[in-house]
Amino acid sequence: MPRPLHATVFPSALAHNVATVRRCLAQAAEPGASLPRVWAVIKANAYGHGIERMLPGASSADGLAMLDLEEAVRCREAGWAGPVMLLEGFFEPADLAVLERYRLCAVVHDASQLDMIRSIRPRQPLDIYLKLNTGMNRLGFAPGRYRAAYDEALALRAQGLLGSIGHATHFASGDSPEHVTHVAGIFDRATLDMPGARSLCNSAAIFGSPAFAARTDWVRPGICLYGATPFDDGAVSAQALGLRPAMALRSTLIAEQHVQAGGGVGYGARFVADRRRAWGSWPAAMPMATLAMRPPAHPWSFMACARASSAGCRWTCWPSISNPYPRPRWARPSPCGGRMACRSTRWLRPPARSAMNS
Ligand SMILES: Cc1ncc(COP(=O)(O)O)c(C=O)c1O
Numbered sequence: 334m335p336r337p338l339h340a341t342v343f344p345s346a347l348a349h350n351v352a353t354v355r356r357c358l359a360q361a362a363e364p365g366a367s368l369p370r371v372w373a374v375i376k377a378n379a380y381g382h383g384i385e386r387m388l389p390g391a392s393s394a395d396g397l398a399m400l401d402l403e404e405a406v407r408c409r410e411a412g413w414a415g416p417v418m419l420l421e422g423f424f425e426p427a428d429l430a431v432l433e434r435y436r437l438c439a440v441v442h443d444a445s446q447l448d449m450i451r452s453i454r455p456r457q458p459l460d461i462y463l464k465l466n467t468g469m470n471r472l473g474f475a476p477g478r479y480r481a482a483y484d485e486a487l488a489l490r491a492q493g494l495l496g497s498i499g500h501a502t503h504f505a506s507g508d509s510p511e512h513v514t515h516v517a518g519i520f521d522r523a524t525l526d527m528p529g530a531r532s533l534c535n536s537a538a539i540f541g542s543p544a545f546a547a548r549t550d551w552v553r554p555g556i557c558l559y560g561a562t563p564f565d566d567g568a569v570s571a572q573a574l575g576l577r578p579a580m581a582l583r584s585t586l587i588a589e590q591h592v593q594a595g596g597g598v599g600y601g602a603r604f605v606a607d608r609r610r611a612w613g614s615w616p617a618a619m620p621m622a623t624l625a626m627r628p629p630a631h632p633w634s635f636m637a638c639a640r641a642s643s644a645g646c647r648w649t650c651w652p653s654i655s656n657p658y659p660r661p662r663w664a665r666p667s668p669c670g671g672r673m674a675c676r677s678t679r680w681l682r683p684p685a686r687s688a689m690n691s
Contacts, residue, residue: 337587342382346577347373347390350558353575354539358552361543369547370395372418372532374555378404382559382579385411390579391558398553402431409435418462420553421472422446429453440464440501442472447485450494458496461486462532465523467516469505476523483527499530499550507537508564513545536563540574 351371358368373394379387384404388411391397396416397408405417422439423429426449432439433455441447442464450459463482466473474482489495502520506512513534520533530550536557539546541564546552557563560578562571571578592598592606 341581342386343577343579343581344387344390346560346579347382347387347558348393349390349577350560350579351390351393351554354536354552354554354557356575357540357543358547362547366547369534369549369552372396372398372416372551372553373558374398374420374535374553375408376400376404376420376555380556380559384408387579388413396551402428402437405437406431406435422461423449425449426453429455429459432459433457438462438497440472441482441486442466442474444474444478444482444485447482447489450489454492454494458490458493460496460499462499462501462530465500465502465520467502467504467519469503471503473502476519479523483524497529498527499532500524500527501532504533504535504538507535508541510542510545513538513542517545540564540569 351373354371355368362368371394373391373396375384375387375391375397376399378384379391384399384407388408392413392415396418397405397413398418398420399405399408400419400421402419402423405419408417416438417435418438418440419432420440422441423432423446429449430453431437436457438460439446439462441450441461463479463486464473465479466475483498486495486498490498500520502516504513504516517533520531524531532551532553533549534542534546534552534554536554539552539554540557557571557574557576559580560571560576562569562574562576592610594606594608596606598604598606
């Protein structure tokens with residue numbers, strides 16, 4: 334028998350969250366200004382939710398962005414005809430034929446990719462975004478190298494090998510307005526006088542610096558589309574941002590443990606009971622965490638409700654402060670917090686019914 338664990342995904346929530354992003358931008362934009370278009374980031378199999386399942390919701394965005402060529406092809410085969418962006422571009426010369434066949438736009442972050450375009454000479458002009466490294470230090474041309482890369486791209490375009498040339502970067506700390514302002518300065522200087530669409534903002538930058546995001550051409554929300562707050566410390570909840578969870582998990586408790594005061598729970602006894610505590614264990618450790626977490630560590634875009642049917646009592650889990658569901662007054666955050674949940678989610682017995690009604 335498979336584990337008693339059931340995940341339900343909600344494409345309509347993703348569509349709602351795209352609309353929430355647009356509303357946030359519209360509220361921050363100058364009156365009459367045109368709004369940025371939205372690349373829905375559906376990398377890592379739509380953050381573990383399943384690309385094909387989420388496509389009906391994601392298709393309310395203007396374009397889809399991901400890492401894997403194979404995922405881009407899946408989107409086309411599922412019927413998506415709009416823009417597709419590969420956030421890491423292509424990896425070897427043979428990829429360029431796939432980009433051409435499926436009309437994919439590519440981020441170009443390294444000179445070797447310009448070399449591949451020069452040697453393969455695609456028959457159709459390829460649309461690209463040049464990527465600037467503004468401090469994340471993962472991908473992108475250094476600011477001092479950016480103009481040379483742009484000039485090379487212009488030369489390729491003059492030969493009919495490239496189409497549009499946009500400009501992109503990715504914030505290391507999108508949730509910090511100071512960081513966003515600092516990076517915007519680097520970006521503006523590096524791309525000065527260069528025409529082309531500009532795309533900078535992920536979820537955190539959209540909600541943390543909406544007036545700035547509203548002045549760009551394309552935004553790239555990811556995690557918020559699945560209903561999780563992009564703010565690491567949970568300072569602003571998903572609910573306060575108007576986001577809806579795109580996944581619900583339902584299960585049953587498979588064990589009950591009674592821990593005496595001083596007893597440890599879980600790996601490394603990260604939680605030590607302050608008094609006698611009742612715990613339930615839910616059959617959703619790593620596999621569940623993988624499902625909801627791939628790859629950014631935001632496992633909290635799910636609601637969890639469990640029913641200890643054998644004991645006839647009801648348990649509800651509040652594993653994280655950023656769990657997007659409104660918390661019943663009687664439910665308390667798990668003292669293990671988020672750290673525990675990727676190992677095993679634990680449940681606190683709620684107070685007696687009389688206390689629940691108070
Ligand atoms: C280049 C790029 N843009 C946008 C995103 C979306 O980021 P987030 O999920 O924080 O909104 C990602 C995700 O990692 C990314 O790599």
